Amino acid sequence: MTIENLSANKSFGGWHKQYLHSSSVLNCPMRFAIYLPPQASSEHKVPVLYWLSGLTCTDENFMQKAGALRIAAKLGLAIVAPDTSPRGDEVPDDEAYDLGQGAGFYVNASEAPWDQNYRMFDYVNTELPAIIESTFPVTNQKSIAGHSMGGHGALVSALRHSSQYRSVSAFSPIAHPGDCPWGRKALSAYLGKDRGQWTQYDAVQLLCDQRDCLPALVDQGQDDEFLVEQLKIDVLESVVNNNGLPINIRRHAGYDHSYYFIASFIEDHLTFHAEHLGLL
Amino acid sequence: MTIENLSANKSFGGWHKQYLHSSSVLNCPMRFAIYLPPQASSEHKVPVLYWLSGLTCTDENFMQKAGALRIAAKLGLAIVAPDTSPRGDEVPDDEAYDLGQGAGFYVNASEAPWDQNYRMFDYVNTELPAIIESTFPVTNQKSIAGHSMGGHGALVSALRHSSQYRSVSAFSPIAHPGDCPWGRKALSAYLGKDRGQWTQYDAVQLLCDQRDCLPALVDQGQDDEFLVEQLKIDVLESVVNNNGLPINIRRHAGYDHSYYFIASFIEDHLTFHAEHLGLL
Numbered sequence: 072m073t074i075e076n077l078s079a080n081k082s083f084g085g086w087h088k089q090y091l092h093s094s095s096v097l098n099c100p101m102r103f104a105i106y107l108p109p110q111a112s113s114e115h116k117v118p119v120l121y122w123l124s125g126l127t128c129t130d131e132n133f134m135q136k137a138g139a140l141r142i143a144a145k146l147g148l149a150i151v152a153p154d155t156s157p158r159g160d161e162v163p164d165d166e167a168y169d170l171g172q173g174a175g176f177y178v179n180a181s182e183a184p185w186d187q188n189y190r191m192f193d194y195v196n197t198e199l200p201a202i203i204e205s206t207f208p209v210t211n212q213k214s215i216a217g218h219s220m221g222g223h224g225a226l227v228s229a230l231r232h233s234s235q236y237r238s239v240s241a242f243s244p245i246a247h248p249g250d251c252p253w254g255r256k257a258l259s260a261y262l263g264k265d266r267g268q269w270t271q272y273d274a275v276q277l278l279c280d281q282r283d284c285l286p287a288l289v290d291q292g293q294d295d296e297f298l299v300e301q302l303k304i305d306v307l308e309s310v311v312n313n314n315g316l317p318i319n320i321r322r323h324a325g326y327d328h329s330y331y332f333i334a335s336f337i338e339d340h341l342t343f344h345a346e347h348l349g350l351l
Numbered sequence: 352m353t354i355e356n357l358s359a360n361k362s363f364g365g366w367h368k369q370y371l372h373s374s375s376v377l378n379c380p381m382r383f384a385i386y387l388p389p390q391a392s393s394e395h396k397v398p399v400l401y402w403l404s405g406l407t408c409t410d411e412n413f414m415q416k417a418g419a420l421r422i423a424a425k426l427g428l429a430i431v432a433p434d435t436s437p438r439g440d441e442v443p444d445d446e447a448y449d450l451g452q453g454a455g456f457y458v459n460a461s462e463a464p465w466d467q468n469y470r471m472f473d474y475v476n477t478e479l480p481a482i483i484e485s486t487f488p489v490t491n492q493k494s495i496a497g498h499s500m501g502g503h504g505a506l507v508s509a510l511r512h513s514s515q516y517r518s519v520s521a522f523s524p525i526a527h528p529g530d531c532p533w534g535r536k537a538l539s540a541y542l543g544k545d546r547g548q549w550t551q552y553d554a555v556q557l558l559c560d561q562r563d564c565l566p567a568l569v570d571q572g573q574d575d576e577f578l579v580e581q582l583k584i585d586v587l588e589s590v591v592n593n594n595g596l597p598i599n600i601r602r603h604a605g606y607d608h609s610y611y612f613i614a615s616f617i618e619d620h621l622t623f624h625a626e627h628l629g630l631l
Binding site for chain 2: 080081082083087135136138140141326329330331332334335
């Protein structure tokens with residue numbers, strides 16, 4: 072397996088780099104970005120935070136807009152940002168922004184035509200970490216975070232691969248995709264009409280019969296235009312409270328769904344993960 | 352004069368907002384962005400840093416990518432980011448990225464067809480500050496900064512309106528536009544072939560016979576792809592050293608021309624301006 076370096080930008084003493092590789096899970100070339108803090112070297116491997124972005128995003132949005140690299144450089148934490156779906160002329164797509172390319176929803180699709188490429192759950196949790204850990208000066212200690220569709224992806228990844236991650240966090244996650252318009256559309260396309268298949272990709276459903284989970288932090292803006300219809304943080308909060316789960320849900324008056332919100336609180340998230348990754 | 356609020360995002364306790372207004376200097380509608388830190392109120396006015404962006408940019412690049420809002424919120428400093436040229440179907444343009452819309456070069460054009468709209472020097476230094484100071488809870492204390500073409504704009508603005516600003520800073524400025532390909536192309540189009548007219552928009556030329564100027568900070572990446580051919584920092588450095596000018600030029604190994612570089616050192620710039628604006 073070869074990976075091709077596409078770009079390199081020094082930032083805060085470390086390096087932001089983009090790579091292209093051939094994904095055997097997704098059956099297409101995939102781009103990802105990594106930030107290696109100045110502490111990372113072959114003699115000093117660092118832990119990794121995986122960041123999953125939201126609808127329409129690529130590997131670039133978080134790296135450019137979140138203000139996270141400054142904090143990662145200070146903490147000695149690597150960050151990996153995958154793309155949000157398989158891509159390319161050979162990959163099925165849809166004209167809508169919320170299905171197909173840019174909208175993989177971090178599931179393993181079972182339905183045609185999506186099932187040949189749309190296996191982002193395995194890509195993010197299995198194939199990509201193996202590549203990262205065999206290529207870069209990082210340890211196998213990792214945490215996962217994301218925004219919106221990526222917040223959903225991070226929560227579901229952490230709940231289903233709880234031994235793999237140390238902690239999980241989300242901004243404005245699609246917490247209950249089985250019961251919101253974005254989620255119903257995507258899950259019915261990728262997984263079919265049988266809602267029993269959707270449960271494995273629904274954080275609220277996965278948490279319903281749990282009394283414990285990984286340490287988790289969730290931040291939600293109260294003026295988020297998608298809060299009521301799409302994100303269902305109220306339902307997540309009910310399950311968390313009913314089951315006594317270690318998920319800290321914080322609500323922030325006045326903040327919206329944008330990176331202006333994420334940037335405002337990303338330091339708390341990176342610090343939270345650094346604590347669980349043994350950096351603090 | 353009415354201005355229309357286009358967007359509002361809470362960030363770091365303050366507000367990032369975009370506005371549209373009719374510019375009488377530029378003869379077209381113009382968009383700008385302002386960040387008002389949490390300290391700003393009708394009872395507590397704050398000073399302003401004007402940020403001028405580079406080729407192809409709008410009001411959005413700096414606000415989204417520089418990581419500056421966190422620092423402005425901490426310091427109690429407002430930031431205003433104008434667009435980089437007049438815009439619209441009625442405004443002359445060129446197919447190239449380095450002339451016309453997105454490439455105003457912060458000059459007052461004298462040549463047709465540019466002279467009806469391309470008066471960014473007066474827009475940035477006169478019309479826009481008057482609007483800002485009559486509309487928002489800010490003082491008339493201001494500093495100016497920018498990147499690349501905007502670094503050129505900031506230096507020239509500060510040198511020619513030295514009583515208006517407290518300090519100036521630039522990342523990777525086009526320091527000597529009269530003697531680089533970008534500058535020669537733009538200045539000959541906007542100002543005509545008479546190079547005597549270019550002097551007033553060339554930081555190196557303006558500094559040649561000065562023995563003092565506003566406090567200035569310039570950061571330059573040593574791996575900037577435009578350093579040798581376009582930016583001419585060596586020439587600026589010679590004039591600064593020969594004339595004993597209070598311009599601190601810093602060079603940074605490994606950094607390029609991108610916002611990954613700007614983000615790495617923007618805290619130094621905002622702190623520098625805050626000191627000269629009496630905030631520290």
